[in-house]
Amino acid sequence: MGDKEAMESPTPEPTEGAHRWPLWEVFVRSSRGLSHVHAGSLHAPDASMALRNARDLYTRRNEGVSIWVVPSDAIAASDPDSKGSFFESPQGKDYRHATYYTKSEGVKHL
């Protein structure tokens, strides 16, 4: 765990240390027709509690019509340092963008 040691660790043992609730990522669909978007995370003992907590925490003002909760540790993520190798270099691939094709400029509806 990151820099836990760097923080002053408090003396009293957590009373419920054995009952640490897992972390969930919350995705909210703000209205029909849109995709679910990551809203944030929360702790909950199980999926149904995670959904209820997510409703209370992230949709207090009708921000959503649907919620997904996903255990955080079920998410696989790319390495932030692999920008060069993992993500294709945009260099030399301009032809994938419409703006590459300039000769047709001025032609209507194109």
Place this chain on the structure above:
Amino acid sequence: MARNMQQGGRSAPRNAAEAPVVEALSAEDAAGLENFDRIIAKDSRVEPRDWMPEAYRRSLVRQISQHAHSEIIGMQPEANWITRAPSLKRKSILMAKVQDEAGHGLYLYSAAETLGTTRDDMMDALVAGKARYSSIFNYPTVTWADMGAIGWMVDGAAICNQVPLCRASYGPYGRAMVRVCKEESFHQRQGFEILLELANGTPEQRAMAQDAVNRWYAPSLMMFGPPDDDSPNSKQSMAWNIKRFSNDELRSRFVGMLAEQVKVLGLELPDDQVRFDADTKKWEYGPLDWEEFKEVLAGRGPCNAQRLERRRSAHEDGAWVREAAAAYAEKQAAQHTAANAQKAAA
């Protein structure tokens, strides 16, 4: 954020925090630092799994967790009036506001967790009295008008402080602040409305409103933190693009807003030195009692003990709920596994 999304495999060595950073860098850390410096110079955002200097990480953990604690403790002075709100409407509004504060605390704890600290560590530090939170919440809420003054001035100061934090260089912190700021503007308006109604009410109500403004004015100005020449962390925090404006800059800006808004209320600020300086283009104000600020921060304010005790008992009284929920989840998971095994066997 998922742990695997938070922590790169290449977090800085632990001792980098204590050792003079410049000399002890491995090649990997040097590359990380170069990338970090580039992100800061471009005014881009640092994300959880990026390499970051230990001091940056620690500084953020301190600031974000203190911020989270302030939201959580901040529920108490207002919760104090929920049962005594003057109408059902005001009661509903106050409950919504206190619920928002809980939400803000949770957004912020989540942001702090992406830096590698745990929720339990932060909670424990708070109830053990080892964590700091905004000194303002150690003042008592003695009349209903205090709900107005808190919304208008305390939340007003918080907004002033938080709007620039939406652009903080640490991504998760900035995103949490965007969410908080969106919700906070209702807090300030409802407070202003409470004061406006009292100010236009009976002479007693008017006096009550003025009294609340008198008591909350100086503490709300001190929410921006010590003067710039006495704020050791500010400079570094600004160099890292966490803070965007100095304490005094924000305070002066806030005084300017109050000076205009108080006219609409028809009340007065308890400070005859408030004026706009045409040369510096800044709002000036009277001296603040920084000794009192330090005392309250050190735990010797009017309500420090009460606030902590309340937080501690709420935490302890809720332990059985947390335990029961965890036990239920465990049982359900076990049943689920057993059912699957049976299905597989059949």
